[in-house]
Amino acid sequence: MNVGVAHSEVNPNTRVMNSRGMWLTYALGVGLLHIVLLSIPFCSVPVAWTLTNIIHNLGMYVFLHAVKGTPFETPDQGRARLLTHWEQLDYGVQFTSSRKFFTISPIILYFLASFYTKYDPTHFILNTASLLSVLIPKMPQLHGVRIFGINKY
């Protein structure tokens, strides 16, 4: 149960997103979510795409930008306790491959959702608001910044 016995990584959260196959698993997970929503009889295709986008962005917001710290004790005496998972990624270095991938993927999903909802105004507003909720915290300028004290402690 000691962290890093085999790999000497103080905080495994820094490298989890770089593991082999992680991006593929993420893409497959989003695809699976979309297929499940498409299978619901009462949902039309535009509703399924909007729900996919919103649920995906909600999950991304929770797991990458709301949850702070690590789910296991680390030997660095709680240095990462006030950092979100996104801020722990790649030791805080910006513009790494993982950060680029996870920044672009909600944008691609947003494009697909906009296309398949035929740019309906209601869907557009919902999708855009959802996209901004996960894009703004990813900005390099907002690393460690807590606007209005949101999620500060």
Added chain:
Amino acid sequence: MANLNDSAVTNGTLHNPKTQQGKRQSTGCVKNGISKEAQQNRKAYAEDKPVFEPYQEAPLYVYVLTYMGYGIGILFGYLRDFMRNWGIEKCNAAVEREEQKDFVPLYQDFENFYKRNLYMRIRDSWSHTVCSAPEPYMNVMEKVTDDYNWTFRHTGKVIENIINMASYNYLGLAGKYDDSMVRVKDTLEKYGVGVASTRNEMGTLDIHKELEDLMAEFLNVEAVMSFGMGFATNAMNIPVFVGKGCLILSDEFNHTSVILGSRLSGAVIRPFKHNNAENLEKLLREAIIRGQPGTGRAWKKILIVVEGVYSMEGSIVNLAQIVALKKKYKAYLYIDEAHSIGCTGPTGRGVRELFGLDPEDIDVYMGTFTKSFSGSGGYIGGKKEIVDYLRMQSHSTTYATSMSPVVAAQLIRSLKITMGYEGNIGGMERIQQLKENIKYFRRRLKEMGFIIYGNDFSPVIPVLLYMPAKVSAFSRFLLKKKISVVVVGFPATSLPEGRARFSMSSAHTREMLDTVLEVVDELGDLLNVKYFPLKKSGRAILYNKEGFDNEASFEEMHSEPEA
């Protein structure tokens, strides 16, 4: 790339102890690491040279399924946390008292998430109570759980005659009392169990000096100092060698004790990729060119820290390349031989002997007595000036009690057996038997299709299982079949690389290994962990030279065409 001294060999024969008078005997060696005498025997060494190959990687779907498994586990973890908070499910975890809800919390609740939601489900795979010596067959107390692994209780029964693939009993020297342990018992009566004093006060006894002289002779170095605790040997002594203004280049898979010692030193630490000499050379060159961060001044010291055998990977350090880089860039080399001393190399003197290098090529020899020598504690060896400096400056000599004399006596016994003292050939027999067991076991596992990490000379054999559910299933099934094995998972390893580690011992017999292999073969099919199954060969495979003389084996070969 630096020019490698692949042809370097050194005198591996045992030195006459009478000529050891506090100075290393170097008549057979020359400064550049090439021994004239041993050059004639180069071929014999070349045949046993370790080969470094990249590991097999599992297919991509294995990684995807592993991540999905963790993802599902995390979602269910959140669900159960929700149910516990709302009282739907009974909460066995520690909680803050209601009267203290306005106080600052005593611990971070989220930091316990993994333990109470994921590790708890499989934690019966660890922490068994061993109630015998860690011999090839050992006994374990049976434990059961009534509340899904939150608590356990012992039933009073004992599971007996478990094949022990879990202990680091490489040379088989940990066992029940026998005649060779008479001296250990006498030492207990003469010295007692301990001194309760530090080395710098009254804690240095003549038995410690005897042990250190014997170890210096074994390692072929000028001096050795022993410590009572193996982990502390790294943690308390690396800060003595390097400090502020120094640089430590540490292999990324180094042990936690090395990492702790490096952090305590205050030196700058830069990890290099595991066993990657190119990456190390790049870091060395950059460090020398750029100097210290900020000021650009030259580093006071540059220390390369590697391990002989990595306990989680089973890999062996490519020491020839490391030594070449050390000489080229004038760095220091600190090698941790905790797992490799006693069981690698032709006579068990570690990876330096395995690569045929000069004893002076390594600046600091560190090792533990807890593995091959079946004791406790550790040692640091090297030049006399280094060890004398250590005697005055080491944190352990000032604050820690010295090694128990009973342990020292056991270590002297183990060393004499390993060194072949007084005509005892048991040591060489054990080392050869261990090599045979390692080769046999590794080869059979590879032929079955398992992914094996590590070097073919390494007594640690990790079998990659990847998925956490398979890690626990592997352990439970084997224990049911009376085989014990250590399994490791995240966060000790990387997220997808759960594994089981088989530790070889020279005391394992061929029948024991065949029993284990048979069960592992069955389990591999059951759990689908044979990621690269080989096509079955129609011919009978001979595993040793005696097979040609074996009538049954010949009969089996002869009857093949009829089938």
